[in-house]
Amino acid sequence: MKNEPVVQIRGLVKRYGAKTAVNGLDLGVRTGAVTAVLGPNGAGKTTTVETCEGYRRPDAGTVRVLGLDPVADAAELRPRIGVMLQSGGVYSGARADEMLRHMAKLHAHPLDVDALIERLGLGSCGRTTYRRLSGGQQQRLSLAMAVVGRPELVFLDEPTAGLDPQARRSTWDLVRELRADGVSVVLTTHFMDEAEALADDVAIIDAGRVIAQGSPELLCRDGAENTLRFTGRPGLDLGSLLKALPDGTQAAEPTTGTYRITGQVDPQLLATVTSWCAQHGVMPDGISVERHTLEDVFLELTGKELRA
């Protein structure tokens, strides 16, 4: 079971009139993992997720969720998945606890609603109706509604959009708890740090296609090189330094007395650089390693800023 994908998308195409939102997208989601679908606004993230949830019928391609067709097998699939929409989904006149209790009643073995309310800090909402809750409270209620039915798989569409940093951390913690308890999570985000902090797998989407998929570490390693910087005596013999370093590594002195080494920056490379400095009587000051982030990977792959 562990190795079977919970979501398998092949060649998905979805058009709205003349606009193609998703254009031949392939994606596999591992059971028990947190998968982040990352991309700028308009990349096709929400359309992809809503096709998995059964809201959209593919124009081409196949989508299987828990082995089921989200449209044809909707009745069988819906009790098994949890859905957090990007916004709304609650009666404007309903209180937070009332709506959550209601969602619980639609399931056979729901979570303890009181404990969930406390866990997500919704207790302070009291008798306030949905339309008067803060944006953050509305987001947390929506998240609670997605998990209250004890699903096998949850889809969270931009779960931390509009949250303050503390609420964002709290949502991240909940996602980690879900994974620890064996729930598969698919979330969309345009926050790089969110994908890096949470995801076991990241699928980078641009213009309706997956352009890269893998663990954040793998994507960062494969997608871009890292940089080591230090300052020292001006005019060091970089040719001699390069001989000590692996092939493909580059070294430069962009401004007098500052040095930049680009390549596979790992502990071995760092040790080689510092011992070369020791041999040449150089004291390397301010050594810093710049690891490439998903943000760099994205920029490199698409030529676009993520939050443009």
Added chain:
Amino acid sequence: MSAGTYAPRPGAAPLPRMIGAQTALETRMLLRNGEQLLLTVIIPTLLLVLFSAVDIVDTGAGRSVDFLAPGILALAVMSTAFTGQAIATGFERRYGVLKRLGASPLPRWGLMTAKTLAVLVTEVLQVVLLTVIAFALGWSPHGNPLAVLLLLVLGTAAFSGLGLLMSGTLKAEATLAAANLVFLLLLVGGGVIVPLDKFPDAAQSVLGLLPIAALSDGLRDVLQHGASMPWGDLGILAVWAVLGLSAAAKFFRWE
């Protein structure tokens, strides 16, 4: 919450429990909303009391409450099944409530069943309240209770179809405006408080085909005049119900 809290244990609740919970929630939402109460309770009550006590409109021979009570019952049905349901459903659609519930274990037909039950529960409360007030004003109804029940049910079906058609195709704001406007126009021109024979003959024959006119006329035939079964009015309501509900089923959009 401790480890294992979220361990998957999915499953839908039994259908009767889901529909029951949905009905209870929908009814609470209807009764909690101030604008809805204005339409469904306050306006019908005020009209009944005011026009029974003060002879503003010539309601023909006999006590005015005997003319007014059946019309006000028809208005109550329209206010809940058409106006109230259209506005509420329009905003639920706009705010993604219908969409979100569409991803829950509750099937769509279950949601529509619950909405209908919530309308019926509200109508029962309205009928009880208005009947008590009418009796206090000296109302003496006649006729066949079965005919009254049949009229109320067919009227509810006709107005629900039209209300859902409107809320499922127009924008929420447009539904809000149109539903209120239609409510007002039908209140005046549908034989609720103003007898249809006050209108010119040509207008009468058209107005008489409106669902509100058929419902108030049918209720009046039975409750005021003791008719056994007002087949003509029942027929008009049945046609509206079939047209409205099938159009709603065809054109209703959930998002």
